[in-house]
Amino acid sequence: MGFYPKSMGIYEQALLHKSSSVFSEKGRPINNERLEFLGDAILDAVVADIVYQKFEGKKEGFLTNTRSKIVQRETLNKLAVDIGLDKLIKSSAKISSHNTYMYGNAFEAFIGAIYIDRGYEYCRIFIEDKIINQFIDLEKISLKEVNFKSKLIEWSQKNKVCVSFELIEQFPDSKGSPMFQTEVLTQGLSAGSGIGYSKKESQQKAAKMALDRIKKMPHFVERIFDEIEAAKGTSEEEQNQENINSSAIETHTILETTAGL
DSSP states (O other): OOSOOSOHHHHHHHTBOGGGOOBOTTSOBOOSHHHHHHHHHHHHHHHHHHHHHHSTTOOHHHHHHHHHHHHSHHHHHHHHHHTTGGGTOBOOTTOOHHHHOHHHHHHHHHHHHHHHHHOHHHHHHIIIIIIIHHHOOHHHHHHOOOOHHHHHHHHHHHTTOOEEEEEEEEEEOTTSOEEEEEEEEETTEEEEEEEESSHHHHHHHHHHHHHHHHHHOHHHHHHHHHHHHHHHHHHHHHHHHHHHHHHHHHHHHHHHHHHHO
16 A cells, blocks of 8 residues: 555455445444545545646546546446455455446545545555556546447537437346346437446447447448438428418318308
């Protein structure tokens, strides 16, 4: 860690998953959820601080995206494994780390423990020296596109394309952990599908496949815009029919009124 802890108890709590069923003398459950909440906020602040100092002159959007790539659950899960934190976590044997992001949550709780034990400056030193400098290439990660769903939605809004994500199936993997399959539709056309240990992960994979098809398959894009034109045509026909029906009703009303006179 690069320093000597003052209180080992807080670190032990940071590694207690709620499934471990540990209770205090008063019968209250002891786990890392509160420390995870605190560590999440501290980690956001420290990474924002480091990214701000690293990328001088970059705009807010760039800084926000770079920070989000570092503090996202998948990255934190990997970092916990990189530093060996996964081997120290106490949990029920039935819990799947793939499904619950247990390692990443414990990493955040660990940061919360450092903050309580030694304060903000030690958190910053630990994250910068022991995590980012050893396991994260800031230049590389700043250029990496991660949020494929956001990019797809941005593209769809720009081109006035209707995009929807449909949960196709939920099923267990070989170890019994739940998995999700999502399909993404662009203007009603299947654009891609993805499988993951969470709905979000499956959506990201489906969105990535859709973006790949949009970039590499011009005929698929043509089909999307053909569907848009067809929808416009149908909409215009419906509008014209509605206008005709309205005119007929108005004419009938006038005739009835005239007959009454």
